[in-house]
Amino acid sequence: MTKVNYIEASGKVYSVEAEAGISAMEAAVKNAVPGIDGDCGGAAACATCHVYVDDEWIGKTGPAQDGLEKSMLEFAEDVRETSRLACQISLTPALDGLVLKLPEKQH
Template identity: 80%
Template sequence: MTKVNYVEASGTVHAVEADAGITAMEAAVKNGVPGIDGDCGGAAACATCHVYVDTAWIARTGPAGEGLEKSMLEFAEDVTEASRLACQITLSDALDGLVLRLPDRQH
């Protein structure tokens, strides 16, 4: 199991335990984390799972992928270097304790 901490813009933390191999978006949706909609079901086609990877975790998750992920982030609001689509972050034991911050609002 991989623990992921989703931090709302208000500071409220939602700690979720999820199986390795699913995405951070799937884990959030399955556990009712507010602010992660995942309208496209994980196809990187909507940007409703936009998150900010905590700076301590960026080296492990990597930056937004070239192509589809970066293109979809163009539709998200307040994009930064730490922005990722949660549907493109596959959980693994190496990401146990991952901290993802949620934007004020999703597109």
């Protein structure tokens, strides 16, 4: 299991345990983490799972990928260097303890 910590803009933390191989978006939706909608079901077609990867973790997750992910982030609010779509972050044992910060708003 991989632990993921989702932090709301207010500072409230939601820690969930998820199976390796699913996306950070799926883990959030399955555990009712508010602020991660995943309206498209993980197809990188809506940007309602926009997150900020904590600076200490961006080296392990990597930046947003060119193509579909970066294109969808253009529709998100307050995009930053560490912005990712949670549906494009596949959880692995190496990401145990991952910290993802949630934007104030999702579209």
